[in-house]
Amino acid sequence: VTLAEAYAIQSALGEGLPVKGYKLGLLSPAKQAQMGITEPVYGRIYSAMIHESPVRLDRLIQPRVEPELAAVLCAPLAPECTPGAAAAAIGGWFLGVDILDSVWNGYRFSAAEVVADNSSGGGFLLGARMIDCHPDGILRLYLNGTLRAEGDLQTLGNVYERLCWLATMTGGLREGQIIFFGSPATATPAEPGVLEVVGPDDDHLIARLEVE
Template sequence: MTQALMDAAAIQTAIARCRAARTPRGSFAAEAPLPLDTAYGVQVAMAREREVQGDAIAGYKLGLLSPSKQRQMGVSEPIIGHLHRSMLINPGEGVPAGRFIQPRVEPELAVVFARDVGAGARRGQVLAAIDFALLTVDVLDSIYAGYRFTAGDVVADNASGGAVILGGRPLPPDVLLDGSHRLRLTVDGQAWQEGALADLGDPVAWVIWAADKAVSLGRGLRRGDLLLLGAPCAAVALPTAGAVVAEGPLGASLVAPIQ
């Protein structure tokens, strides 16, 4: 017991050091087993510390939604990470590429909640609780060199959360119900990735899962929270100049300059 707690604290310190120095490192799990419970303990402790420093929790992000990614990582459920207010980039604000270690970007739909969603919510309750959906770009920033990590590693590292670029137009919640909607990402006018929402499975089921998980992590999904619902395509490295462009349902688009 004491041993596990000490491990968690050591991991937390090591992650904080990597972030501060903007230097990647190798997998913790390669040195000693890192169970998911321990990893979530590290993640929650780091989120609390940020909160205490005045950077409030703004919501959550989901990862590893597809069964194939889960198999690849040896897990049977998605992973969740914390979003903080300082991570949110408003329309028109630049993406501060120099703030990250090895940033990658991927397009995602997010939802914003008009009321709290507790554990064990039903589909109807979830849909009624969503105020609007929003096209976003998730800026991943793993501390693990080359994004080589285990599920425990990535959970401890807050699901590789770097920043979130917010779209400028609230979308009706029912965009979640049409799997034919596509998300597309273009970086610097060149590399692009694209996928259909259907590739993510059932978004409402993921919100229910996220609500349960957020409660188990000691906070719960709250009114005003932003929840990122995962990317239907692969992530692209963020260049140091140019622009990130995303397109989504109902003609929604997002353009962010890289600084």
């Protein structure tokens, strides 16, 4: 299928469910070139995908986790909006975790395949407190006290331009929606125990991952 058809499949799989927000993926030019595309991809977030601790890993197929920066919108954004309007629409920044999951064995897929599978969106964790964070600095993810992934938020590019692109692609964004801006770090396989994300100003998101 084409990429446009893959987005139609993604939409159809969530038909009737209100969209709580969106996630961005495949942000780096190198990854885009590898996948044969020239822009990022996005997936939809539904209410049931927002988790609180503890998170049940055995309800997922092959979960992986990524540290991310997320924002909650305090105003709607129309298609073709400006980066200034996008910046003004951000009501608050939060630490987040994208809990990846995939129907494709070993996460081996084409761009259209991953988009049709909701861009590997399995679930999401959102920090309990708003952080005073301009989108730069280092995010680190620990599992059971061991550093598993880290990356510089500058690799995400201009987050306001990303938000404008997303608003155009989706036909507009609504007040209250949550946007996950992608991860500056490599995904790591999830495992039971304590997950911790540490932000640039020593902000923390802590959650427990469990299996039955």
